[in-house]
Amino acid sequence: MTPEQAGAFLTVDLKKIADNWQAVQKRVGDKTQAAAVLKTDAYGLGAQKIAAALYHAGCRAFFTAYVFEAAALRQVLPEDAQIYVLHGVLPHTELDFLKYNLIPVLSTPRQITAWNHLGHKENRILPAALHVDTGMTRLGLTETDVNAVCTNVPAYLNISLVVSHLACADDAQNPKNAEQLKRFDDLCTRLRAALPDPFKESLSATDGTHLTNPQYYKDLVRPGIALYDNAVSLEAKVLQIQDAMPDQTVGYGATHTFDKNARVATLAIGYGDGYPRTLSDRGYVWLAGKKAPIIGRISMDLTTVDVTGIDLKELLNTPTAEIFGQHCPIKEIAKLAGTIDYELLTNLSKRFYRIYMD
């Protein structure tokens, strides 16, 4: 796809992402290692390019969800970068971890057994992390599972990291944070007494690094969304500008009716690009120096905005509208859409022409 062929441009500022990562590292202090969570293709923004930029900035620990995501990262990351796979070893993927030098985050007894079994078979000690559940009830060893590990230590594993995940870290006052911290400390104490090797501890993702109590930072933090603050913008081409008359309606279901003479710009973006349909008749874009409200329903490939009152000459000289970025903050757009910036980012289309700024 060439820029001429594309309907929209996604700009990713790699320098700003590296700065954001360094800001997290500074916030948590020297005793804590800042990793980077690049799962879901780095929230849809291009994991390989971002991994390379973060490695250059000093990051040495990376997290993905799946082994194929991790294998893609290994192509751009030297061997001194540790790559963890949060979903652990899915059945029959054990050899992929060896091939690409990856560390599974084991979250079930079955995974521990399978990975330890491979170590036995290969007669070598394999690197591993453990995921312990402290209150998400999602992935992770239960208390019973942890006790089983302690009484029956997997002989062929070097468990070098124990992770858990906070459920309510976006709310500093939530008592669940302290409960999870206590539970995590308790489970780590039990594991430390039983396991032969020392291990690092990790409890916090982005939100946890904003908790002021440094007890939450532990040895390693796993920022994800924090990496992208003010680092991403999206612009869509203006395909058509047309005048509309009173009583004329716009889009599917004719949900918008003009009450006076008006002007409409049609943009080359739609819900098929991951621009949420819930922004229909309520979102806005930035066009020719003005806010332009979305009118009518967002279609699969097209969005219509009201540009009445914007100088026509300015309009005709403005090839693209900002969908999110400086004038349309992504968190605000996500909120208008009834979701969060994470979902907005991960839904981004393959159809965008991508520009990476160093």
Place this chain on the structure above:
Amino acid sequence: MTPEQAGAFLTVDLKKIADNWQAVQKRVGDKTQAAAVLKTDAYGLGAQKIAAALYHAGCRAFFTAYVFEAAALRQVLPEDAQIYVLHGVLPHTELDFLKYNLIPVLSTPRQITAWNHLGHKENRILPAALHVDTGMTRLGLTETDVNAVCTNVPAYLNISLVVSHLACADDAQNPKNAEQLKRFDDLCTRLRAALPDPFKESLSATDGTHLTNPQYYKDLVRPGIALYDNAVSLEAKVLQIQDAMPDQTVGYGATHTFDKNARVATLAIGYGDGYPRTLSDRGYVWLAGKKAPIIGRISMDLTTVDVTGIDLKELLNTPTAEIFGQHCPIKEIAKLAGTIDYELLTNLSKRFYRIYMD
């Protein structure tokens, strides 16, 4: 990505898609040609594979939004297949249309001028379609634009198709349908009087083919979503099954609290895969022969469902849950998510392992 590495499987039944297309062709009758709209990578399902299957079934007219989508289709479609590009000629893409033998659907005076200019320069008659607006106020020539074409006929274009788009065809009783039909007939009459070549007319997409009045079918219909009825299913792997106690909470924000002993299955799918976060605490999946409600918030890569009461042995023998398909109709899932099946399909992840059934 191998099936073992993947978290979820998307199955696309090409035979059923071909059957669906043939059903549309039968519904509109022999006098009307059924085309196929394969924009947005065939609603996220794989445009090249679907185009090849539909060509084999007899389809000879295809629509995309962008020229790069059309170029991809040309790789699998012989030259007797007509490929239309609904966004028309974006600036500086004219030569791509020649290279891949594509037909732009021209919707602005600028596009008509640019395409006609290339014909002049190359001294040949270029194929073209016109998009006239009849009430969407989205893309398409206005009445003023149509009159300008009639008085100043572009000499180097063979306009072989005139299209428009219905705004409210999903509501057969909506008077806007008849208004748009009348407007379309009026604009076509004017064009027919002015243009040197005969042209086909096209007004209806999927919903229009369900209107019982065959006047809406015209010469060509453009089914999109109709192609996928009962042709797509999605399954996600079960990553973990765990027991939970009363007062234990699930997921981000701890939005679900158990009031009794319970059992949770964690699935390898999340909003990062395009599974809408709005299904949190309200959607369901089908697992081990039972409906299992989503509990807690959907995460980026994980979804938790309540499997209390499902036989544990059955659960442990069931590797995947149906996300949508036979037991979880996609239209119903989309409705629960506050959207439409179109958006659900187009947001589908690249992370799925895809299975195409012939």
